[in-house]
Amino acid sequence: MELTELSDILKILGHPLRLKVLLLLKKNGEMCVCELLSLLNVTQPNLSQHLSVMRLSGLIGGTKDGNTVKYKLANNEFLHKVLEVVEKFSEVEVKTRWKN
Amino acid sequence: MELTELSDILKILGHPLRLKVLLLLKKNGEMCVCELLSLLNVTQPNLSQHLSVMRLSGLIGGTKDGNTVKYKLANNEFLHKVLEVVEKFSEVEVKTRWKN
DNA sequence: TGACCATATTCGAAATTGCTTATATACTTA
């Protein structure tokens, strides 16, 4: 991978909300927007815009399931490795998926 | 470390010039600005500004040696781990220090 | 001292980012 490609990815990780979403997706495998929305303290359009950024850059993929959209991490080894490092250094307890 | 602290660091890595500088410092241990300047295709103020950003955020440290300033990576384990991942995925041949 | 280095800082303009509010789309269900 080219250096600019790597720095582009790191730049996307360089926002706390996006980083948190990626960690949640890594931990939970697949989540719909409403689940993310219930865990993160942001407005729906704001979250949607960040998801859009990550989708367009290929870091996440979304599949429509009826009325909802489920997102998961893309198959990007660099992304996964960096997220592993982040997990290791993060004290923040990334909440698991809400279960009823 | 808090998530915002981690994303702040990743944000700084999310610029190709800064990333390249950090990789060079990691590889070469210590370099003066003029060496960096000779390897990177940027103006001196531009490089200096980026160095300033990295210095202020604690990712690098500089020591004055007569007329020149030598920079090296700070002792930041998270930074080192991420850079290792970047190195692993980077096809770009990071040039070693210029020798005469 | 005065003329050079190497590096840093300042300033201003252009581009980008991040957010809010409003609206659109698309699917579901009554």
Next chain:
DNA sequence: TAAGTATATAAGCAATTTCGAATATGGTCA
């Protein structure tokens, strides 16, 4: 079909980033 739900998109604006040009600082050496 109409109303509701989930998600996306658009428009506008403030804040931030990035860079170039100009200038400042501080050390060296003749």
